[in-house]
Amino acid sequence: MEQIGFLPPKPAVLSRRREIVGDLKDLLPEGCLVHEPRSLVPFETDAFVSYRRAPLAVALPETTAQVAAVLKYCHRYGIPVVPRGAGTSLSGGAIPQEDAVVLGLSKMTRILEVDYANRTATVQAGVTNLSISDAVSADGYFYAPDPSSQLACTIGGNIAMNSGGAHCLKYGVTTNNLLGVKMVLVDGTVIELGGKALDAPGLDLLGLVCGSEGQLGVVTEATVRLIAKPEGARPVLFGFDSSEEAGACVADIIGAGIIPVAIEFMDKPAIEICEAFAQAGYPMDVEALLIVEVEGSEAEMDGMLQSIVEIAGRHGVKVVKESQSATQAALIWRGRKSAFGATGRIADYICMDGTVPLSQLSNVLRGTAEIVARHGLRVANVFHAGDGNMHPLILFNANDPEDAARAEAAGNDILKLCVDAGGCLTGEHGVGIEKRELMRHQYTDADLAQQMAVRAAFDPQWILNPSKVFPLEGRPAV
Amino acid sequence: MQTNFTPEQLADPHVATSEKILRKCVHCGFCTATCPTYVTLGNELDSPRGRIYLIKDMLENGRPADEEVVTHIDRCLSCLACVTTCPSGVDYMHLVDHARMHIENTYRRPFKDRVTRNLLAAVLPYPRRFRLALRAAALGRPFAGLFRRVKGLAPFAAMLDLAPRQVPKSSGSRPGTHPSVGTRRGRVAILSGCAQPVLKPQINEATIRLLTRLGIEVVAPAAEVCCGALVHHMGREEQALESARRNVDVWLREIDNGGLDAIIVTASGCGTTIKDYGFMLRLDPIYAEKAARVSALAKDVTEYLATLDLPEQEPKRLTVAYHSACSMQHGQKITTLPKTLLKNAGFTVRDPAEGHLCCGSAGTYNILQPEISATLKARKVKNLEATTPDVIATGNIGCITQIATGTTVPILHTVELLDWAYGGEKPAMLVS
Amino acid sequence: MTIIHDPLSEEAASRIVRAAVAAATPLEIRGGGTRTLWSGSTNRDILSSAALSGIVAYNPAEMTMTAKAGTPLGDISAALAERRQMLAFEPLDLRPALGTSGIPTIGGVFATNASGPRRYVAGAARDSLLGVRFVNGSGEIVKAGGRVMKNVTGLDLTKLLAGSRGALAFLTEVTFRLLPVPETSATIVVSGLNDAEAAAAMATAMSMSVEVSGAAHLPESVCGRFAGGRLPAGAATVLRLEGLAGSVSVRSEKLQAAMARFGAVSSLDVEATVQLWREIRDVHPYADGTARPLWRVSVAPTAGHQLVAALRLEAGIDAYYDWQGGLVWLRMEADPEADLLRRYVKALGGGHATLMRASAEAMAATPVLQPQAEAVAALSARIKDKFDPAGVFVGAFAGA
Incomplete structure (x- = not known):
């Protein structure tokens, strides 16, 4: 059951469908336009499957010039455009609408340049996150932000959502690792922002574009920072008797000035799900688990671990288990990174993304459990604890409309709790369509008006991904 | 993922099975990344997630297949890389099998x-x-x-x-029993196969030599037919099931006359299908249980060899690039065994980059989809050659035929190298 | 006559802005006035954050702080030092080099995105800024961002405000992340390299798993002015390591071994290290009490030395490098040579040159900021218009 509305489709666009398809065909090479109604159905949603709208057409350009041509055309006729990377958004950022042209970057998958002396890689927007690291791994480098969907998600999508990941605790999220973009504005103008030279004076448009959810333009190329791989890395598992103790331990580790590469949290249901998939050897007799990764030389890792073990001891840690081999370390991460998908084995789910100050972790975990219980549902928690970025997975049955409605209501309550605890609605998944109507809980009218005004500076007609991010009520007149 | 089937639709056991499969998909999109056709074409319709959606839409609406759906399902290699990748455990193999059947039953091809x-x-x-x-x-x-x-x-x-330039002489592994050399440690049946003995009889010959030397009696039953994989992948279900039933009968007879420790398969494409006989015939009251027994006995030759504790051999100065056939790594989940056997046998084994990607052979795919197949072949050959191997080893005749047309590096079946390492003759291809 | 407004609250600031809009009086936003680049009309009033001072919240365990925009940087540093925390991006103190006085404020630091040597690995000021409160050109009080590390809720106006130099809005409050002060630090010095060799040495150091947190090259002409003369004679290529003592010594050995093939290697202790990098940060060698043109040039790291080599053939210059060679501090003997400089910057793959200091006449005659591409400039102007439709804030940007 859908509780969040889309913008009503424009009759003037729908009635010209045939003409639009014909015109777009002329702008694109053979095989780069999907328009048969039945073939459009698979594009009706992304990884936020509760909401679905088949688009008017799907354009799959191969070059920046083709992206520009499509945008210019859509701009001229006021046709909404929904950019799409790999369609892995958990907030519905890539869900189309009936009158929209989906602009998919999945054919733009070339790595254009790797520059080790300046430690940068320049890639097309459809390149997957992991393939950047794969391309430079043999030479001792990696690209740091590592969303769990990194196998599939594209760098263009990462920029749109300012994606994070487990290892962002130390290395920062996308915006901190993005040096430049080539992007196409709504009218087809191609601009370049940033580059290998840092910190251009003038407004930080690059910073603004990162995380703008396809509302400001379409990024077609990106230059990102490469980092030299650490000498070694070791994930260590810490098992606790309660989620609250694990949460408090996280706050104490950071409070002590220790910043590991990653601190990930799993509660018992999440441990069971991940172990069933990955057989990583997670301890099964604990209520909560922290995966703490340290890196550096053996001596450095030992030193840092010693301090962490001491802190964990103060929180009654029950199990401390170091990974014994590179294979096991890989399994530990495979299990963690597949957690969402693996949950599909036992139930449908929606995944929340609220972020809270570390001191509030324990409280919010408790509050989340209460909310979910109140709605008569179950929850699994698996998230980036080191930066307070929580991912409660609310489990439900998608074939039961009432259950689905309850799940959505519980999700809203949880996100409000996060905001009230001093946090925010979304740490790394983006607002998308999912959290759009909750924006007023976090922002005042003036706050939102300022953001929308900036948005309008890029796209005065509001045709770029228009049903997303900002509440439908109270938008400036177009 | 939400599904919309009526109780009447779900009364069809095929639909019921597919519905269960679809329910597990959470639409996360991980599968797109390892799908050879998506990586090549960049269109979600040519990815597992896109195909799942096309199939879902077609089945939910009870529609006959149409040209669009057929185009994208036909492009699927059934390499099953998506099944390895999928964290949710979506059984894509049986879903796409159902779709192919549905296409065959409802769509008239040009x-x-x-x-x-x-x-x-x-x-x-x-x-x-x-x-x-x-x-x-x-x-x-x-x-x-x-x-x-x-x-x-x-x-x-x-x-x-x-087609090979020279058609080899007919197989030496004629039906019959090949007694073990020395004390008999076990007894197995070997699948003679259909295309493989014509293209490369050396594979089963090497297998029989090696196994009998190791004390295993090998029987190649008469009356055995093609495993059914080729027609199964074309959606010709009845033809496939007929083959399956005949083979089940043949092997059960062998089990009753002398017992079998395993049914040895030397083409992993066939292995995947025979291991699936239990599922394919699950709705056949007479054959369901028998087929399950046969499936449980089916073993890739490397799986069986791994149980025989082969001694470690002196290192050979030969670098082997191991190409894992999709039916081996994704279909049967056999990933490290063949490499371990080769290493123990003294070979230096290298893994090519993008080992999860199909070489484009995929049964009759290289014939029916020549363009995509050729792109994938070139990509595979480039990755294999980058390991600078002396020889390429793999466990499937389809891959051997495909890759051989793209490289000058000799390519052999894993078992041919093992036969050599454990007392057999050096494969002719390596004698220069 | 110029009136200086120093409101005590956001509400008061809002009233001042509304009144200025009504009276069509331009306002120049000012923090401590230590980094002023703009030297335009005097026909404007000043809106100062000086009275908006004080730390609002300091949460060491979460490594975040919220402070009013006018809080002196010194107060912030003192509070952080007590808990052994710091701003990761090493804000610059340009007073000695620019010959300005005044008290640097935290708002000014963020409004100018002023970032020192560690920027190259730990991000700029904008990367540490988590949230802001501001009064826009319509007098509305607006917040953006928040106080958590990860936040993608809506458009990232925080980034836009960082470095906006008073063109968009009057910052009233900033929330930023902190890092623990490293237990110790050390500097590896490679002596006697020319600029090109130094670039290669720095690239090698940055490619190693030793976490270099500062990579600068100090040619012979400036080297003696650093660290109280404690650097060996000849050009010095300096590489900073920070962290736990045990870890620093392990990495130091590794790095020294790798650098030995480039030149003579020595090291500096923690005390000299702290002094050296502060001086690199604050452009110490060019704090010469003159008005000789001083440029801050940002290019790709491998392009820095090529730029300097090219310029040397055509103008009297002196230069040293930070950010692995990508940040060039360039002092001209006489004329700013803006066109020449910017032509070479463009030819070497692009970047930007900011004129930080020059005689009043030269400042007035030279575009101090790198001109932007037309489409980008137009976009920036449209954004400015969305914050400040009346154009009440006059600042350093075109269109302002």
Whole structure:
């Protein structure tokens, strides 16, 4: 059951469908336009499957010039455009609408340049996150932000959502690792922002574009920072008797000035799900688990671990288990990174993304459990604890409309709790369509008006991904 | 993922199975990343997630297949890389099998397409016909270029390209029993196969030599037929099930007469199908249980060899690039065993980059989808050659035929190298 | 006559802005006035954050702080030092080099995105800024961002405000992340390299798993002015390591071994290290009490030395490098040579040159900021218009 509305489709666009398809065909090479109604159905949603709208057409350009041509055309006729990377958004950022042209970057998958002396890689927007690291791994480098969907998600999508990941605790999220973009504005103008030279004076448009959810333009190329791989890395598992103790331990580790590469949290249901998939050897007799990764030389890792073990001891840690081999370390991460998908084995789910100050972790975990219980549902928690970025997975049955409605209501309550605890609605998944109507809980009218005004500076007609991010009520007149 | 089927629809056991499969998909999109056709074409319709959605839509609406759906399902290699990748445990294999069946039952293909498919289904599974066809191909080769330029005839050009220059003499592994050398440690049946003995009889010959030397009695039962994989992947379910039933009968007879420790399969494509007989025949009250027994006994030759504790051999100065066939790594989940066997046998084993990607062979795919197949072959060969191997080893005849047409590096079946390492002759291809 | 407004609250600031809009009086936003680049009309009033001072919240365990925009940087540093925390991006103190006085404020630091040597690995000021409160050109009080590390809720106006130099809005409050002060630090010095060799040495150091947190090259002409003369004679290529003592010594050995092939290697202790990098940060060698043109040039790291080599053939210059060679501090003997400089910057792959200091006449005659591409400039102007439709804030940007 859908509780969040889309913008009503424009009759003037729908009635010209045939003409639009014909015109777009002329702008694109053979095989780069999907328009048969039945073939459009698979594009009706992304990884936020509760909401679905088949688009008017799907354009799959191969070059920046083709992206520009499509945008210019859509701009001229006021046709909404929904950019799409790999369609892995958990907030519905890539869900189309009936009158929209989906602009998919999945054919733009070339790595254009790797520059080790300046430690940068320049890639097309459809390149997957992991393939950047794969391309430079043999030479001792990696690209740091590592969303769990990194196998599939594209760098263009990462920029749109300012994606994070487990290892962002130390290395920062996308915006901190993005040096430049080539992007196409709504009218087809191609601009370049940033580059290998840092910190251009003038407004930080690059910073603004990162995380703008396809509302400001379409990024077609990106230059990102490469980092030299650490000498070694070791994930260590810490098992606790309660989620609250694990949460408090996280706050104490950071409070002590220790910043590991990653601190990930799993509660018992999440441990069971991940172990069933990955057989990583997670301890099964604990209520909560922290995966703490340290890196550096053996001596450095030992030193840092010693301090962490001491802190964990103060929180009654029950199990401390170091990974014994590179294979096991890989399994530990495979299990963690597949957690969402693996949950599909036992139930449908929606995944929340609220972020809270570390001191509030324990409280919010408790509050989340209460909310979910109140709605008569179950929850699994698996998230980036080191930066307070929580991912409660609310489990439900998608074939039961009432259950689905309850799940959505519980999700809203949880996100409000996060905001009230001093946090925010979304740490790394983006607002998308999912959290759009909750924006007023976090922002005042003036706050939102300022953001929308900036948005309008890029796209005065509001045709770029228009049903997303900002509440439908109270938008400036177009 | 939410599904919309009526109780009447769900009364069809095939639909019921597919519904269960669809419910597990959470639409996360991980599968797109490892799908050879998505990586090549960049269109979600040519990815597992896109196909799942097309199939879902078609089945939910009870629609006959249409050209769009058929185009994208046909492009699927059934390599099952998506199944390895999927964290949610979506059984794509049986979903796409159902879709192919549905297509075969509800869609009338264009004339040329029908001719090609009928020809393949009538020739490939039958060794005698296949051998004749290959001889004819030698005469037809001069026309390959012409065929390639005529739309609709590309598959014939592809067939001619793939056909070996010289058709080997007929197999030495005739039906019959090959007694063990020395004390008998076990008894197995070996699948003779259909295309493989015509193209490369050396594979089963090497297998039989190696196993009998190791004290295993090997029986190649008469009356055995093609495993059914080729027609199964074309959606010709009845033809596939008929093959399966005949083979089940043949092997059960062997089990009753002398017992079997395993049914040895030397082509992983066939192995995947035989291991699936239990599922394929699950709705057949007479065969369900028997087929499950057969499936449980089916073993890839490397799986069986791994149980025999082969001694470690002196290192050979030979670098082997191991190409894991999709049916091996994704279909049967056999990933490290063949490499371990090769290493223990003294070979230096290297893994190519993008090992999860299909070489483009995929049964009859290289004939029916020559363009995508050729792109994948080139990518595979490049990755294999980058390891600078002396020889490429793999466990599937389809891959051997495909890759051999793209590289000058010799390519052998894993078991041919093992036979050599454990007392057999050096494979002819390596004797220079 | 110029009136200086120093409101005590956001509400008061809002009233001042509304009144200025009504009276069509331009306002120049000012923090401590230590980094002023703009030297335009005097026909404007000043809106100062000086009275908006004080730390609002300091949460060491979460490594975040919220402070009013006018809080002196010194107060912030003192509070952080007590808990052994710091701003990761090493804000610059340009007073000695620019010959300005005044008290640097935290708002000014963020409004100018002023970032020192560690920027190259730990990000700029904008990367540490988590949230802001501001009064826009319509007098509305707006917040953006928040106080958590990860936040993608809506458009990232925080980034836009960082470095906006008073063109968009009057910052009233900033929330930023902190890092623990490293237990110790050390500097590896490679002596006697020319600029090109130094670039290669720095690239090698940055490619190693030793976490270099500062990579600068100090040619012979400036080297003696650093660290109280404690650097060996000749050009010095300096590489900073920070962290736990045990870890620093392990990495130091590794790095020294790798650098030995480039030149003579020595090291500096923690005390000299702290002094050296502060001086590199604050452009110490060019704090010469003159008005000779001083440029801050940002290019790709491998392009820095090529730029300097090219310029040397055509103008009297002196230069040293930070950020692995990508940040060039360039002092001209006489004329700013803006066109020449910017032509070479463009030819070497692009970047930007900011004129930080020059005689009043030269400042007035030279575009101090790198001109932007037309489409980008137009976009920036549209954004400015969305914050400040009346154009009440006059600042350093075109269109302002």
